[in-house]
Amino acid sequence: MNVFVAGGSGFVGRSVCRVLVDRGHGVTAASRTPDPSELPADVEAVSVDVTDPDLDDAVAGHDAVVNLVALPSHVQARGRSHESVHADGTRHLVAASERTGVDRFVQLSGLGVDSGVETAYFKAKRRAERIVRESSLEWVIFRPSVIFGDGCAFVPFLERLAPPLVIPLPGGGRTPLQPIWVEDLTPLIADGLAEDRHVGNAYEIGGPERLTLAEIVTRVRDGVVVPIPMALTAVLATLVDPLPWIPVGRDQYRALTLENTTRNDALAAFDVDPDSLRPFSADVPSEGEISAAASSEPVRRERRTDGKRHTSAEPHTDGEPHTRSERPERDSGVRP
Ligand SMILES: NC(=O)c1ccc[n+]([C@@H]2O[C@H](COP(=O)([O-])OP(=O)(O)OC[C@H]3O[C@@H](n4cnc5c(N)ncnc54)[C@H](OP(=O)(O)O)[C@@H]3O)[C@@H](O)[C@H]2O)c1
Numbered sequence: 548m549n550v551f552v553a554g555g556s557g558f559v560g561r562s563v564c565r566v567l568v569d570r571g572h573g574v575t576a577a578s579r580t581p582d583p584s585e586l587p588a589d590v591e592a593v594s595v596d597v598t599d600p601d602l603d604d605a606v607a608g609h610d611a612v613v614n615l616v617a618l619p620s621h622v623q624a625r626g627r628s629h630e631s632v633h634a635d636g637t638r639h640l641v642a643a644s645e646r647t648g649v650d651r652f653v654q655l656s657g658l659g660v661d662s663g664v665e666t667a668y669f670k671a672k673r674r675a676e677r678i679v680r681e682s683s684l685e686w687v688i689f690r691p692s693v694i695f696g697d698g699c700a701f702v703p704f705l706e707r708l709a710p711p712l713v714i715p716l717p718g719g720g721r722t723p724l725q726p727i728w729v730e731d732l733t734p735l736i737a738d739g740l741a742e743d744r745h746v747g748n749a750y751e752i753g754g755p756e757r758l759t760l761a762e763i764v765t766r767v768r769d770g771v772v773v774p775i776p777m778a779l780t781a782v783l784a785t786l787v788d789p790l791p792w793i794p795v796g797r798d799q800y801r802a803l804t805l806e807n808t809t810r811n812d813a814l815a816a817f818d819v820d821p822d823s824l825r826p827f828s829a830d831v832p833s834e835g836e837i838s839a840a841a842s843s844e845p846v847r848r849e850r851r852t853d854g855k856r857h858t859s860a861e862p863h864t865d866g867e868p869h870t871r872s873e874r875p876e877r878d879s880g881v882r883p
């Protein structure tokens with residue numbers, strides 16, 4: 548199959564491209580400024596902006612499209628909005644796919660789009676899902692919880708927001724999340740693309756652990772969580788909302804009221820045992836490991852079982868455990 552991966556140069560996109568190439572597909576990675584040196588070998592990079600209504604030339608000649616284009620949830624930069632990138636971008640990709648004879652369309656949505664929590668990100672993602680469902684294409688939708696792994700935005704975002712030692716969190720950080728490892732998610736996306744039985748399905752995908760935001764933050768940072776009352780958080784979020792350099796505002800406050808965990812176990816549809824998935828706790832290096840890696844000392848990562856911070860000696864996909872210093876640059880966004 549020839550697969551057009553829109554957003555193929557991103558965090559999830561690079562992993563999707565790698566899995567598709569490994570499975571023998573022809574892969575085109577499309578984004579505004581793709582860097583071929585960051586893409587797996589045998590992936591063709593093309594420069595495309597999905598806010599352009601005419602994508603026919605770019606999409607023509609492909610059997611399937613995977614839409615992984617993203618705008619970090621807090622970004623509402625001039626000329627770029629969730630509506631234009633997620634909703635209009637999806638509309639343009641779907642229309643080009645229909646016009647050029649693409650059969651299958653895989654859409655990365657987000658857990659919580661239909662939860663009733665109204666943010667600009669969710670509204671645009673919901674509209675995008677509707678466009679895909681109403682198309683004439685063979686579609687599959689994935690709604691993952693937060694995704695972690697090499698190059699993710701989630702962990703650096705928490706690091707930026709959470710000071711060490713004393714960590715103020717809205718409501719004490721009780722929001723539940725179900726982080727999924729990118730390398731566990733992307734084979735499912737490749738299955739969704741290739742197997743007829745997935746056509747017409749929307750899958751909610753979460754990882755093996757249900758962790759509160761506080762549990763996640765204290766695995767990233769050593770410290771004590773100090774609750775900020777939600778009412779005070781709402782006022783502060785409203786005050787900072789117009790300040791574009793502050794990465795949190797009213798939408799992030801609203802997202803904190805969302806249970807970002809799955810209602811259905813979609814993993815069964817892919818014959819995946821949840822216990823085989825990588826827990827978030829296993830991916831987070833300790834502060835000691837980060838400093839050791841920074842000073843080039845050899846790092847030994849060991850799995851702990853005391854429930855506090857777990858790191859892992861399990862190999863990554865390249866066969867070696869990764870240290871923080873080995874990780875590629877990450878963007879500054881987080882979603883939802
Ligand atoms: N990461 C998560 O925790 C998470 C959770 C739930 C759902 N998702 C969904 O998963 C998908 C992938 O997310 P990600 O984390 O991989 O995002 P990412 O790392 O920010 O990658 C976004 C990709 O989209 C491209 N892009 C942005 N604007 C574009 C435009 N106008 N035209 C063409 N390409 C454009 C970017 O490349 P350029 O900048 O070069 O254009 C990049 O390749 C998204 O649909 C996201 O909503 C992610």
